[in-house]
Amino acid sequence: MDVTLQPEIERMVLDRVQSGEYSSTSELVNTAVKNLLEDEHAAMPESGKLDLKSLELAKDAPANLEWLHRNRAAFMGEWVALHKGRLIAHGKNGMDVFHAAQSQGINLPLMHRIAPEESASWGGW
Amino acid sequence: MPKLNFRIEYQYKDEQGILLPVALRYADRETDFFARVDTGASFCIFQRLHAETVGIVVESGAPMWISTVTGGFRAYAHRVALGVLGIEVEATVYFAENPAMPRDVLGQTGWLDRMRLGLVDHDRQLYLSHYDDAADDER
Numbered sequence: 712m713d714v715t716l717q718p719e720i721e722r723m724v725l726d727r728v729q730s731g732e733y734s735s736t737s738e739l740v741n742t743a744v745k746n747l748l749e750d751e752h753a754a755m756p757e758s759g760k761l762d763l764k765s766l767e768l769a770k771d772a773p774a775n776l777e778w779l780h781r782n783r784a785a786f787m788g789e790w791v792a793l794h795k796g797r798l799i800a801h802g803k804n805g806m807d808v809f810h811a812a813q814s815q816g817i818n819l820p821l822m823h824r825i826a827p828e829e830s831a832s833w834g835g836w
Numbered sequence: 837m838p839k840l841n842f843r844i845e846y847q848y849k850d851e852q853g854i855l856l857p858v859a860l861r862y863a864d865r866e867t868d869f870f871a872r873v874d875t876g877a878s879f880c881i882f883q884r885l886h887a888e889t890v891g892i893v894v895e896s897g898a899p900m901w902i903s904t905v906t907g908g909f910r911a912y913a914h915r916v917a918l919g920v921l922g923i924e925v926e927a928t929v930y931f932a933e934n935p936a937m938p939r940d941v942l943g944q945t946g947w948l949d950r951m952r953l954g955l956v957d958h959d960r961q962l963y964l965s966h967y968d969d970a971a972d973d974e975r
Binding site: 759761762763764771777790806809819821823824826 | 847849855856857858859866867869870883885886888889919920921922923924925935938939950966967968969
C-alpha cells in the first residue's frame with residue numbers, strides 16, 4: 712500500500728521519529744491509524760438504530776418547509792436558522808447565524824441556505 | 837410479487853424535490869438541515885458549513901473530485917452519523933471544499949445503500965426502513 716503524506720504531516724512524523732518517541736515512521740503511522748480507527752468505531756452508533764431525535768426533526772419539517780416556501784424570496788442568498796417553523800436568525804454568514812440561534816437558546820436550529828437555484832427546476836448532478 | 841414492510845411513512849411537501857430533514861452527528865455534536873434524496877448521486881454530499889458546525893476540519897479528510905454535468909468540485913470524506921426519519925446510520929460522506937456550493941444531497945453510497953426505500957411521488961409519499969429491518973418479502 713502506497714501512502715503519500717501531506718508535507719506538513721510528513722514533517723511532524725519525522726520530528727517524532729527523530730526525537731526517539733517512535734522507532735520508525737511505520738511504527739508511528741501504524742499506531743496513529745489504529746488509534747484513529749478504534750476511536751471512530753467506539754464513537755459510532757449501532758447502524759440502523761432507532762433515532763428519536765431525527766423523528767422529532769421530521770415532525771417539525773412541514774412547518775419549516777412551509778416557512779421556507781412563504782419566505783424564500785425575502786431571504787434569498789442567506790442562511791436561515793429555523794425552529795418549529797419560526798425564524799430564529801438569518802444572515803450571509805452561516806456560522807454567525809448558527810451561533811446567533813444558539814445564543815437565543817436554540818442549540819440545534821435547522822440550518823438552511825436559500826439559494827437562487829432552488830427556485831429553478833433541479834436537474835440533478 | 838414481493839411485498840415490503842417499512843418502518844417509516846413520511847409525506848414530503850416540497851415540489852422542488854424530495855427534501856428530508858437530516859441530523860448529522862460527529863463526536864458529541866449535531867447539526868440539522870434538509871437534504872435532497874438523489875438516487876442519481878453516487879455519494880452523500882453536504883455543504884461545508886455543516887461540517888464546520890460539528891467541528892470537522894474539512895480538509896483533513898480524503899479528497900475527491902465530484903463531477904457534475906456543469907463541471908465539478910472538490911470534496912473531502914469524513915465519517916459521521918446520519919439520522920434521517922428516525923433511522924441512524926454511520927456513513928462516509930463528503931463535504932464540499934467551496935463554501936459557495938449550495939446543495940445537500942443524500943446519495944447512493946452511505947445512505948441509499950443502507951436503506952430500503954419506497955416512493956409514490958404522485959402522493960408525495962416516502963417509505964423507509966433500514967436494510968437490515970425485516971422485509972416480510974413474500975414471493
